[in-house]
Amino acid sequence: MIVPFIKGFANTFKHMFRKPISVNYPDEKVPTFPRYRGKQVLMRDENGLEKCVACGLCAVACPADAIYLEAAENNGTVQAGPRYAELYQIHKTRCIFCGYCEEACPVSAIFMGKDYELAVYSNQDFIWDKTELLVAAPGTPPASQAR
Ligand code: SF4
Ligand code: SF4
Numbered sequence: 001m002i003v004p005f006i007k008g009f010a011n012t013f014k015h016m017f018r019k020p021i022s023v024n025y026p027d028e029k030v031p032t033f034p035r036y037r038g039k040q041v042l043m044r045d046e047n048g049l050e051k052c053v054a055c056g057l058c059a060v061a062c063p064a065d066a067i068y069l070e071a072a073e074n075n076g077t078v079q080a081g082p083r084y085a086e087l088y089q090i091h092k093t094r095c096i097f098c099g100y101c102e103e104a105c106p107v108s109a110i111f112m113g114k115d116y117e118l119a120v121y122s123n124q125d126f127i128w129d130k131t132e133l134l135v136a137a138p139g140t141p142p143a144s145q146a147r
Helices: 002-015 057-061 100-104
Strands: 040-042 067-073 083-091 110-112
16 A cells, blocks of 8 residues: 555656656747748748738648638739738638748748737637738737737
8 A cells, every 4th residue: 555655756756857848838938849840920021011912722631621712903002913911811710820821922921920929819810810820010019029
């Protein structure tokens, strides 16, 4: 009867001197694996213009029907080409983070990012739009700091 107790205490004692594997989250973040697929990021080109040409291939490739976008004519101030995505949304409860949108994009405008802090408190926040997906324009604070 005493043997299980001794085994248990010995196990506890053994772990007391090992390096802890827990981190002080959220002050300390857990590093992600190189191929981790988190929240998507919409990219800008070297001139700070949006790379997305609103072709819709990502939406077609998406197996979860999570992407919705609306194209608009561009006057050169938003995108280098003739069209840009006036509206670009990803439904976060549908997305399965497969990465097909990234693979389908012909201009490398969308990438799977590393952000894993995706919990929200309201169903109003179930959709990511460009304010959350698009990288900040040069000289402007990131969207998270602008709010
Ligand atoms: S990661 Fe997959 S499921 Fe999510 S938006 Fe892209 S294609 Fe759709
Ligand atoms: S993100 Fe890429 S694939 Fe999707 S609409 Fe924009 S350019 Fe096309």
